[in-house]
Amino acid sequence: MMRGTKPQPTALRRRNGNPGKRGYNPAEPQPPNEMPDCPPHLSVPAQVEWARLAQVLFDMDVLALTDRAALAAYCQAYGRWVEAEERLAETPTLIKAPSGYVQLSPWLSVANKQLELMGRFMAELGLTPAARSRIRSFDAPLQDPVTEVKFMIVYEDANGNKVEEPMPRAGTALPKSTGRKVPNTIVIDKDDMQL
Template sequence: MGRKAKPIDLMLIQGKKHLTKKEIEQRQEAEAKLKPKSDKVKPPAWLDKIAKKEFKRIAKELEELDLITNVDINALAAYCDAYSDYIECTKIIQEEGMMVEYTNKAAETNKVPHPLLTKKKQLHEQMKSLAIEFGLTPSARAKIALPKKEEKPKTEEEILFGELL
């Protein structure tokens, strides 16, 4: 399976230009035509109070950077829903403790790790993968902000033989 396609502006920011100037211009025009509107970026009604608050906070930041559109709402809502569930799991674990008593079929009582620890880990992974998509982690932003590589002038051989070298 190939790599995910990146927007041309992101490719240019990262300094990866394997396209000609004409191809870059054509791609920028095509992407501009395909860019969805961002006039209805509001939290979905099904989100709970905590998730809606997080949605509004992140959406505000992304709108300032022109990085969110109407079609991104569900992905951001999924992140915020996982965030809300993560907070809820954390509160329950704090109240009940990291270890809970478990009585098995033989009526023996043992201390075991709280079952919500597994769910909390799953929610963290879900949040992390969605956060990367929106550039919400330091490493995701660092990849976007990599400085452009300076292009060296082409040698006479490179001009004449180009791709053959």
């Protein structure tokens, strides 16, 4: 889960003049800039939601051809949420089960689940669409180089000169000027590191 405030989409930040003056994600993927078609299997309320959002998101440079399934899933969750809310308006929130116990209406559970799904699609798939600015393309180079960690022994030799040598593995002799052995400690070699 991402921490902190979700970033604004890059397209919106550029349109608004980048008010925070923070840099853009140079590795943000750029999918084909085409308007996706509404899938025919969507329910009527979902198709209405598609018609309401698709052109607006496309005009904002947030929706692309590759976002079709994500927008369709969001719209279908929206359609099911609308249906559950309509049914919930016709029935009481609490119902008596055949066993005699009082329980929440199943439509309330459906409505809540669809709201949860809608939120996931909006946030995680870029449909809010703030999440898009955090997506990195695999082909884009990293902006900052990877830092190499080296463990060194720093000492003064017999002439008082500062000497830096790579740290030997545990149990091997230190440089002759010290005459001591490296204690049994864990030494991490760059080849042992997984980045």
